[in-house]
Amino acid sequence: MANRVYVVGVGMTKFEKPGRREDWDYPRMAREAGTSALEDAGLGYDAVQQAYVGYVYGESTSGQRAVYELGMTGIPVVNVNNNCATGSTALYLAAEAIRGGRADCVLALGFEKMKPGSLASTYDDREQPLGNHLQALAEISEVLFPPAPWMFGAAGREHMQKYGTTAEHFAKIGEKNHRHSANNPYAQFQDVYSLDDILASRMIYDPLTKLQCSPTSDGSGAVLLASESFVDVNGLAERAVEIVGQAMTTDFRSTFDGSAKNIVGYDMTRQAALRVYEEAGLGPADFQVVELHDCFSANELLTYEALGLCAEGEGGHLIDAGDTTYGGRWVVNPSGGLISKGHPLGATGLAQCAELTWQLRGDANARQVPDVRAALQHNIGLGGAAVVTAYQRA
Template sequence: MPRKVFVIGVGMTKFEKPGRREGWDYPAMVAESGTAALNDAGLDYSAVQEVYAGYVYGDSTSGQRAVYELGATGVPVVNVNNNCATGSSALWLAARSVKGGLADCVLAVGFEKMAPGSLSEVWPDREGPLSRHVRALAESRGPGAPMAPWMFAAAGQEHMEKYGTTAEQFAKIAHKNHRHSVDNPFAQFRREFSLDEILAAPTIVGPLTKLQCSPTSDGSAAAILASEEFVDHHGLAAQAIEVVGQSVVTDREDTFDGTAAAIVGAHMSRTAAQRVYDQAGLGPEDVDVIELHDCFSTNELLTYEALGLCAPGEGGELVDAGRTTHGGTWVVNPSGGLISKGHPLGATGLAQCAELTWQLRGTAGKRQVPAAATRSGVALAHNIGLGGAAVVTAYRPAER
C-alpha cells in the first residue's frame, strides 16, 4: 500500500532582483531556505535521508554544493531540471520516495541565481528543447520575440479572438497579484499598481505589458517531506500538511494540435489537474486557496480553465466577477504569484508549497485565506515548465 506523505517543514528566502543582494550566491540561498525548513520541522539535517535539489541555470552537481551548507552526511543528492517546473518536480520526486517506502524524511530544495533581462539559450550550438514548440507556434501565429512572452502572449491573443476576452481582463489579473503581494514579506515587488498603470506600462508583446510579466529573480525555497510514522514519532501532526494528490504530465501529441494554448501547456495542466482531483477525491469546488503558474497574466487565465474553475472561454468572466481574490470563490496567488513575488525558476514550485503550507496552518499573516485555515481546508498548486512539464499538487491538513 502506498504510504501517506506529509510536508513537515518549509522555508524560503525573500525573492530578489538578480544581483540586488551583493555576494548572495546560491549556496547562501540554500543555507537560508534549508535552515528555515529544518527549523520549522524542529530537525537537524542529520535526519534527512535523501535530497532532491532543483535548479535550471548552473553547472552539474550544484545541488551538492548548495546542500553542503546544511551538512555533508553522505546522503543521496539528486539534481533536478524541468525548466520552470523544476521545484515542483523535485517535490514530486521527494514525495514518491516517501510514498514508496524508500525513505522517511526527504528534503526538496530549489534555487536560482539568474541573469537580468529576458531568458536566453545557454547552449545555442545544439537543438533547443523548445524548438518543436517554437516552430509549431510560428507556423500558426507567425514568429515573435522575446520567446517566452511571445509564446504566452500568442495564447492570450488566441483567447481574445476565440472568446472575446479583453486586454483589461488580463491586466486585472496582474492588478490582483500585485495587490496580494503587498502583504508578502518574501515578495520581490510589494507595490500595488493601479489597473491604469498596468495597462499603460511598456508593452512587451501585446496584450502583455511589463507589469503582467514575471521578473527574473534570485532566491530559494525548501520543503521537508516525511512519512506518517516519522510524523507520529516526532510529534509533528499539529503542523503536518498531507499531500493528498500529485501528478506530473509532460507533452502529448495534443500539445501540437495547432492552438497556442496547447503549445504553452493548457492540455498538460488540465490532465494533471484531473488526475489530482481523482486521486484526492476532490473537485475544484472543494479548493479554498490556489498558487498557480502566472508567469504571464495570460497564463493565469488559461489555467483557471485548465484547473476547472470555469468552463473554457469563461476565464474573463471569472476575473470580472472577482471570484479569484479575497471575498471570492477561491483566492488565487495570495503570495502575489510569479508576477509580483518573483520567479527564480528552480525555487518557484517549492515557494508555492511553502505558501500553501502556511495558508493551511493558518500562519500566513495578513494574506491569510480564512477558509484554508480550517480542518477541511484544501489547497492546490500548479507549476508548469515549457518543453514541457505540468505539476499539480493538492494539500490538506493532517488528521489530528
Template sequence: MSRKVYVVGVGMTKFEKPGARDWDYPDMAEEAGKQALEDAGVSYEEIEQVFAGYVYGESTSGQAAAYRLGLTGVPIYNVNNNCSTGSTALFMAKQLVEGGIADCVLALGFEQMAKGSLDTSGKGRFNPLGRHFETMAEQRGFAKAPPAPQIFGNAGREHMEKYGTTAEQIAKIAHKNHLHSTKNPRSQFQDEYSLEEILESRMIHEPLTMLQCCPTSDGAAAAVVVSEDFVKEHGLEDQAIEIAAMSMVTDTPDTFGDSAIKLVGADMTRLAAQQVYEASGLSADDVDVIELHDCFSANELITYEGLGLCEEGKAGELIDAGDVTYGGKWVVNPSGGLISKGHPLGATGLAQCAELNWQLRGLADDRQVDDAEVALQHNLGLGGAAVVTLYKR
C-alpha cells in the same frame, strides 16, 4: 500499498532582483534549507535523501548547495525541469516517501539568474524548446518580442479571439497579483499598481505589458517531506500538511497542433488536474486557496480553465466576478504569484508549496485566507511538464 505523505517544514528566502543582494546560490539554498529544517524541528542528519532543483548551474550545484546544511553522505539528486523544477523535486521526494524508500526527504530549489529576458537559445546544441518555437512560428509567425512572452501572449490572443476575452480582463490578473504581493514581505515586488498603470506600461507582446510579465529573480525555497510514521514519532501532527494527491504530466501530441493555448501546456494542466482530483476524491469546488503558474497574466487566465475553476472560455467572467481574490470563491496567488513575488526558476514550485503550507497552518499573516482547509498548486515548465498538487490540513 502506498503511504500517506506530509510536508512538515517549509522555508523560503525573500526573492530578489538579480544582483540586488550580495549572495551566491549556496547562500540562498542554505538560508531556505535551514528555515525548513528549523520549521520541522528536524536536523539535517535525519534527512535521508535530497532533491536539489535548479535550471542555471553546473552538474553538481545541488551538492554545493546542500553541503552548506551538512556533510552526511546522503544521496543528492540534481533536478532540472525548466520552470517546473521546484515542484518536480517535490514530486520526486513525495514518491520516495510514498513508496516506502525513505521516511524523511528534503526538496530544495534555488536559482541565481542573469538580468533581462530568459536565454532560450540552445547554446549551439539542439534547443529543447525548438519544437515549441517552430510550432509558434507556424501558427502566428515569429515577432521581435522575446520568445517567452511571445508564446504566452499568443495564447492570450487566441483566448481573446475565440471567447471575446478583453485585454482589460487579462490585465486585471496582474492588478490582483501585484495587490496581493503588498502583504508578502518575501515578494520581490511589493508595489501596488492601478489597472490603468498596468495597461499603459510598456507593451512586450500584445496583450502583455511589462507589468503582466514575471521578472527574473534570485532566491531559494525548501520543504521537508515525511511519512505518517515519521510524523507520529516526532509529534508533528499539529503542523503536518498532507499531500493528498500529486501528478506530473508532460506534453502530448495535441501540444504541437494548431492551438496557441495548447502549445503553452493547457492540456498538460488539465490532465494533471483531472488525475489529482480523481486520486484525492476532491474537486475544484473543495479548494480554498491556489498558487498557480502566472509567469504571464495570460497563463493564469487559461490555467483557471485547465484547473476546472470554470468552463472553457469563461475565465474572463471569473475574473470580472471577483472569484479569484479575497471575498471570492478562491484566493489565487495570495503570495503575489510569479508576476510580483518573482520567479527564480528552480525555487518557484517550492515557494508555492511554502505559501500553501503557511496558509493551511494559519501562518500567512496579513494575506491569510480565512478557514483554509484545502490548497491547490500548479507549476508549469515549457518543454515541458505541468505539476499539480493538492494539499489538505
C-alpha cells in the same frame, strides 16, 4: 498501497532582483531556505535521508554544493532540472521516495541565481528543447523574440479571438497579483498598481504589458517531506500538511494540435489536474486557495480553465466576478504569484508549497485566506512538465 506524504517543514528566502544582494550566491540562498525549513520542522539535517535539489542555470552537482551548507552526511543528492517546473519536480520526486517506502524524511530544495533580462539559451551549438514548440507556434502566429512573452501572448490573443476576452481581463490579473504581494515580505515587488497603471506600462507583446510579466529573480525555497510513521514518532502531526493528490505530466500529442494554448501547456495542466482530483477525491470547488503558474497574466487565465475553476472560455467572467481574490470563490496567488513575488526558476514550485502550507496552518499573516481546508498548487515548465498538487490539513 502507497505511503502517505506530509509536509513538515517549509522555508524560503525573499525573492530578489538578480544581483541586488551582494555576495548572495546560491549556497548562501540554499543555506537560508534549508535552515528555515529544518527549523520549521524542528529537525536537524541528520534526519534527512535523501535530497532532491532543483536549479536550471548552474554547473553539474550544484545541488550537492548547495546542501553541503546544511550538512554532509553522505545521503543521496539528486540534481533536478525541468525548466520552470524544476522546484515542483523536486517536490514530486521527494514525495515519490516516501510513497514508495524508500525514505521517511526527504528534503526538496530549489534555488536560482539568474541574469537580468529575458531568458536566453545557454548552449547555441545544439538543438533547442523548445524548437518544435516554437516551430508549431510560428505556423499560427507572427514570430517575436524573446520567445516566452510571444508564446504566452499568442495564447492570450487566441483566447481573445475565440471567446471575446479583453486586454483588460489580463490586466486585472496583474493588478490583483501586485495587490496581493503588498502583504508578502518574501516578494520581489510589493508595490500596488491601479488597473490603469497596469494597462499603461510598457507593452511587451500585445496584450501583455510589463506589469503582467514575471521578472527574473534570485532566491531559494525548501520543503521537508515525511512519512506518516515519521510524523507520528517525531510528534509532528499538529503542524503537518498532507499531500492528498499529486500528478506530473509531460507533453501530449495535443501539444502540437495547432492550438497556442496547448503549446504553452494547457493540456498538460488539464490532464494533471484530473488525475489529482481523482486521487484526492476533491474537485475545484473544494479548494479555498490556489497558487498557480502565472508567468504571464495570460497563463493565469488559461490555467483557471485548465484546472476546472470555470468552463473553457469563461476565465474572463471569473475575473469580472471577483472570484479569484479575497471575498471570491478562491483566492488565487495570495503570495503575489510569479508576476509580483518573482520567479527564480528552481525555487518557484517550492515557494508555492511554502505559501500553501502557511495558508493551511493559518500562518500567512496579512495574506491569510479565511478557513482554508484544502489548497491547490500548479507549476509548469515548457518543453515540458506540469505538476499539480493538492494539500489538506493533516
